[in-house]
Amino acid sequence: MKRHVELRNxxxxxxxxxxxxxxxxxxxxVLFLILYVRFYYLQVSQQEHYHxxxxxxxxxxxxxxxxxxxxxxRNGRALAQNYSAYTLEVIPSKIQNLESTLDExxxxxxxxxxxxQRFKKLLKESKRFNSLPIRSRLxxxxxxxxxxxxxxxPGIEIKARVLRQYPEKEVVSHIIGYISRINxxxxxxxxxxxxxxxxxxxxxxxxxxxxxxxxxxxxGVTGFEEVETDAAGRSIRxxxxxxxxxxxxxxxxxxxxxxxxxxxxxxxxxxALVALDPNNGEVLAxxxxxxxxxxxxxxxxxxENWNLLNNSIDRPLNNRALRGVYPPGSTFKPFMALAxxxxxxxxxxxxxxxxxxxxxxxxxxxxxxxxPGGHGRVDLHKSLVVSCDTYYYSLANDLGIDNIHNFIxxxxxxxxxxxxIEGEVSGLLPSSxxxxxxxxxxxxxxxTISVAIGQGYNLTTPLQLAFATMIIANNGKAYLPRLVKxxxxxxxxxxxxxxxxxxxxxxxxxxxxxxxKSALVDVTRPGGTAAKAAINASYTFAGKTGTSQVIGIKQxxxxxxxxxxxRHRDHAMFIAYAPADNPKIALAVLVENTGTGGSTAAxxxxxxFDYYLLGKLPEAAVAKLPGRTCxx
Amino acid sequence: MxxxxxxxxxxxxxxxxxxxxxxxILMAVGLIVLYSxxxxxxxxxxxxxxxxxxxxxxxxxxxxxxxxxxMRLALPMYIVGLVLLIxxxxxxxxxxxxxxxxxxxxxxxxxxxxxKIAIPLMMAWYFDKHEITLRLKDYLGATVLLxxxxxxxxxxxxxxxxxxxxxxxFYVLFLAxxxxxxxxxxxxxxxASLPVFWSIMHDYQRRRIMTLLDPSxxxxxxxxxxxxxxxxxxxxxxxxxxxxxGTQAQLDFLPEQSTDFIFAVFSEEFGLIGNTILxxxxxxxxxxxxVITVNASTQFTRLIAGSITLTFFxxxxxxxxxxxxxxxxxxxxxxxxxxxxxxxxxxxxxFGILMSIQTHPKLVKT
Numbered sequence: 001m002k003r004h005v006e007l008r009n010x011x012x013x014x015x016x017x018x019x020x021x022x023x024x025x026x027x028x029x030v031l032f033l034i035l036y037v038r039f040y041y042l043q044v045s046q047q048e049h050y051h052x053x054x055x056x057x058x059x060x061x062x063x064x065x066x067x068x069x070x071x072x073x074r075n076g077r078a079l080a081q082n083y084s085a086y087t088l089e090v091i092p093s094k095i096q097n098l099e100s101t102l103d104e105x106x107x108x109x110x111x112x113x114x115x116x117q118r119f120k121k122l123l124k125e126s127k128r129f130n131s132l133p134i135r136s137r138l139x140x141x142x143x144x145x146x147x148x149x150x151x152x153x154p155g156i157e158i159k160a161r162v163l164r165q166y167p168e169k170e171v172v173s174h175i176i177g178y179i180s181r182i183n184x185x186x187x188x189x190x191x192x193x194x195x196x197x198x199x200x201x202x203x204x205x206x207x208x209x210x211x212x213x214x215x216x217x218x219x220g221v222t223g224f225e226e227v228e229t230d231a232a233g234r235s236i237r238x239x240x241x242x243x244x245x246x247x248x249x250x251x252x253x254x255x256x257x258x259x260x261x262x263x264x265x266x267x268x269x270x271x272a273l274v275a276l277d278p279n280n281g282e283v284l285a286x287x288x289x290x291x292x293x294x295x296x297x298x299x300x301x302x303x304e305n306w307n308l309l310n311n312s313i314d315r316p317l318n319n320r321a322l323r324g325v326y327p328p329g330s331t332f333k334p335f336m337a338l339a340x341x342x343x344x345x346x347x348x349x350x351x352x353x354x355x356x357x358x359x360x361x362x363x364x365x366x367x368x369x370x371x372p373g374g375h376g377r378v379d380l381h382k383s384l385v386v387s388c389d390t391y392y393y394s395l396a397n398d399l400g401i402d403n404i405h406n407f408i409x410x411x412x413x414x415x416x417x418x419x420x421i422e423g424e425v426s427g428l429l430p431s432s433x434x435x436x437x438x439x440x441x442x443x444x445x446x447x448t449i450s451v452a453i454g455q456g457y458n459l460t461t462p463l464q465l466a467f468a469t470m471i472i473a474n475n476g477k478a479y480l481p482r483l484v485k486x487x488x489x490x491x492x493x494x495x496x497x498x499x500x501x502x503x504x505x506x507x508x509x510x511x512x513x514x515x516x517k518s519a520l521v522d523v524t525r526p527g528g529t530a531a532k533a534a535i536n537a538s539y540t541f542a543g544k545t546g547t548s549q550v551i552g553i554k555q556x557x558x559x560x561x562x563x564x565x566x567r568h569r570d571h572a573m574f575i576a577y578a579p580a581d582n583p584k585i586a587l588a589v590l591v592e593n594t595g596t597g598g599s600t601a602a603x604x605x606x607x608x609f610d611y612y613l614l615g616k617l618p619e620a621a622v623a624k625l626p627g628r629t630c631x632x
Numbered sequence: 633m634x635x636x637x638x639x640x641x642x643x644x645x646x647x648x649x650x651x652x653x654x655x656x657i658l659m660a661v662g663l664i665v666l667y668s669x670x671x672x673x674x675x676x677x678x679x680x681x682x683x684x685x686x687x688x689x690x691x692x693x694x695x696x697x698x699x700x701x702x703m704r705l706a707l708p709m710y711i712v713g714l715v716l717l718i719x720x721x722x723x724x725x726x727x728x729x730x731x732x733x734x735x736x737x738x739x740x741x742x743x744x745x746x747x748k749i750a751i752p753l754m755m756a757w758y759f760d761k762h763e764i765t766l767r768l769k770d771y772l773g774a775t776v777l778l779x780x781x782x783x784x785x786x787x788x789x790x791x792x793x794x795x796x797x798x799x800x801x802f803y804v805l806f807l808a809x810x811x812x813x814x815x816x817x818x819x820x821x822x823x824a825s826l827p828v829f830w831s832i833m834h835d836y837q838r839r840r841i842m843t844l845l846d847p848s849x850x851x852x853x854x855x856x857x858x859x860x861x862x863x864x865x866x867x868x869x870x871x872x873x874x875x876x877x878g879t880q881a882q883l884d885f886l887p888e889q890s891t892d893f894i895f896a897v898f899s900e901e902f903g904l905i906g907n908t909i910l911x912x913x914x915x916x917x918x919x920x921x922x923v924i925t926v927n928a929s930t931q932f933t934r935l936i937a938g939s940i941t942l943t944f945f946x947x948x949x950x951x952x953x954x955x956x957x958x959x960x961x962x963x964x965x966x967x968x969x970x971x972x973x974x975x976x977x978x979x980x981x982x983f984g985i986l987m988s989i990q991t992h993p994k995l996v997k998t
Contacts (some may be wrong), residue, residue, distance in 0.1 A: 032949070034958070055867075
């Protein structure tokens with residue numbers, strides 16, 4: 001063998017290999033030469049021919065942008081619509097001196113400082129071959145004036161565009177969201193999803209809210225047109241045409257009337273309200289106050305308005321219903337009460353004496369009740385009606401944090417509900433495992449005490465509270481909350497229903513539910529914390545008030561609303577459903593920095609119920625409510 | 633100072649600086665053209681920079697592996713590639729009418745890409761094992777090794793990749809000394825089997841070939857690409873229209889202008905002068921690869937180096953040929969210049985092997 005190897009690895013073989021490699025090298029050179037000859041032929045011999053072809057490149061394929069689907073409320077009232085208008089558009093790459101051209105343009109057509117600012121911002125974000133709008137909604141006179149002067153402005157053109165409009169502005173801005181110009185991130189995203197071709201020619205894309213989450217439904221399918229053009233790029237005739245398919249219309253479960261009633265009930269106060277239909281999870285109202293004018297974002301928002309919105313202390317761009325996290329306060333108690341009954345830690349008959357505070361065995365620290373001196377003898381029913389803290393302090397100590405976490409977690413607190421708009425946050429329902437992984441600390445018995453009354457580490461969104469309330473109202477059925485009720489094919493008019501989706505059912509004992517629910521009804525009767533809000537109601541409703549602390553109060557001090565900075569005052573909360581025996585609506589209300597739930601949050605719920613169940617509009621009485629002066 | 637020198641020396645120990653500089657210059661050219669081809673889209677350019685950095689790191693890693701280790705990888709790589717290709721045929725994702733991608737949970741992969749390296753490695757390894765005997769049956773064995781994956785890739789269907797992989801395998805056969813008579817026989821057989829091929833081809837593949845013969849026959853369909861790219865090249869003239877000033881490219885007449893047709897953008901904007909420089913740069917890189925091949929000390933390293941070099945050349949020729957209208961349109965990127973991460977990685981993996989061959993101590997067989 002060895003001998004063979006030596007025989008083989010030898011000059012002859014090597015010589016043969018080198019010869020073959022030399023042949024390959026010649027092969028490479030010959031083929032490169034062929035390429036070079038081809039280039040020479042194209043670029044030198046035929047250059048003039050191809051130059052003419054390029055100049056007169058006559059067939060261009062232009063996209064036909066589909067009309068975006070419309071958005072309606074459940075009664076067919078428009079929330080997002082389209083209108084055609086003429087816009088004045090500039091292609092920066094075709095203009096030598098942009099500034100002076102715009103100055104000159106301003107002498108024949110009105111261009112405000114805001115228009116210019118917005119245009120400058122667009123210019124920075126766009127490519128120089130793009131056509132950018134400087135003015136929209138041109139009047140007939142303006143169109144005629146420009147047409148007569150068109151020769152002076154190469155690179156500026158009037159285009160017929162279909163524009164988006166949100167007639168309800170602030171009222172539904174946190175639901176609808178907005179579309180805006182496609183930017184680089186959007187392009188990347190579209191490219192990853194292999195949707196770029198469908199957006200050729202599209203200028204806008206949904207950025208937030210329904211406009212974003214239902215972008216696929218709303219956008220439609222882009223068509224194409226093969227056009228013969230002259231040397232200047234003007235089209236002469238259409239060679240072939242694939243029409244676009246318009247986007248689908250969306251019909252929301254939102255009742256615009258109810259939404260407006262809720263808005264009015266809030267007046268100028270900040271906060272959020274989410275109302276669900278307990279029979280199917282449809283979102284009936286979804287309010288986050290303050291809202292903002294979403295029309296501002298469509299053509300790209302100008303710097304001044306952006307600063308106003310973005311820097312406002314009221315944070316109008318923050319979707320409080322979806323993304324605001326607040327301690328649930330005493331609205332947490334009904335769930336604690338159910339846990340006590342279901343897990344057998346309390347009987348309905350058990351009562352305790354409330355001295356006005358609770359202490360852990362062997363610890364000096366006192367956990368105070370909101371009522372100095374306490375409520376006397378308290379059983380489970382009374383603990384909910386008067387919102388006794390001490391009862392829940394001792395209950396929580398008996399339950400332990402992990403029982404609380406596991407049981408109340410079933411009501412969706414501390415989890416995303418999965419509503420059909422993006423950006424939802426999960427909040428927090430603490431557990432010992434969470435504290436260990438997050439803070440590397442073990443859970444202390446003292447931590448459990450403040451969790452009992454919805455403070456401490458507890459954080460929930462108004463949407464989650466409404467979801468949990470719905471589950472109590474309908475005796476344990478967790479329906480997926482959703483804003484879109486139907487999808488309509490805008491060409492045929494066919495409507496497709498989206499059926500309610502039951503996520504899961506809780507197996508709760510009817511008797512236990514009955515005990516808690518009857519206490520919640522008594523909350524709205526004389527002696528209950530929300531009694532005032534229910535005076536003269538022609539239906540019964542059930543609810544629970546809550547107060548959510550913004551800042552901690554030191555041991556031995558008292559909360560005094562008058563001495564505290566307005567933004568540090570407590571948030572008022574209220575969860576409720578009505579009618580109590582056959583619920584048609586379940587909701588959660590949060591009013592920021594206005595104190596207790598019974599006095600400010602519950603009256604808002606009452607007005608919403610009045611509208612939904614009786615068709616009654618809120619009265620001007622809201623003007624008398626505390627808080628800042630009301631404009632409505 | 634001395635420390636830095638030491639680290640630098642350590643990092644560049646297994647780099648072939650001549651080849652590296654050539655590669656870097658071509659990459660820089662690629663970025664300049666890409667910026668123009670994407671209409672000044674910086675995010676595309678930075679994506680490509682990331683692709684390049686990843687590929688360069690992979691090249692560095694491969695160059696640091698001694699050849700004996702790489703040789704050991706040949707058989708496992710080939711088998712894994714073959715299994716994945718069978719997987720594609722059975723469970724692959726269909727995209728644009730072709731089944732090329734395999735979803736392996738974490739990510740999607742295109743196993744035919746792996747085969748571009750695995751085939752020459754496997755065949756070079758095979759010939760190295762059978763070095764002593766080299767008879768006709770060994771060449772037949774090697775052909776079977778080659779045809780198995782090629783047939784699977786043809787079925788996807790991906791004619792371009794199948795042809796390129798066949799070419800890379802053929803180069804190994806050729807350099808290993810396949811007799812001229814058989815080569816002549818193969819050419820005749822190939823010519824004779826053309827009608828058979830024609831009948832099993834997919835419609836779109838036939839259309840591309842028909843279009844090559846007469847693009848004007850179908851100016852809005854398959855011929856559109858060729859017509860627009862030849863107009864782009866031709867109208868560029870001797871000096872070109874200038875960077876970012878190509879009307880064909882900037883007004884979107886060119887198809888796929890950042891990937892397979894990027895050469896048309898380059899050619900339109902930099903003209904014949906640009907083309908001359910680009911061909912020259914490629915030629916220098918190829919020449920360096922040939923020198924490395926000649927200096928290689930074992931049968932395995934010679935064959936693998938030769939095959940990688942010639943495959944690199946084939947990519948260039950097929951891409952430029954298709955863009956300038958002398959070859960049918962097959963989806964082949966222009967090496968080191970077209971946008972895309974996969975082909976960049978495959979290409980630099982090959983260069984990594986070449987560097988390893990050049991820079992590791994040569995083992996002379998006794």
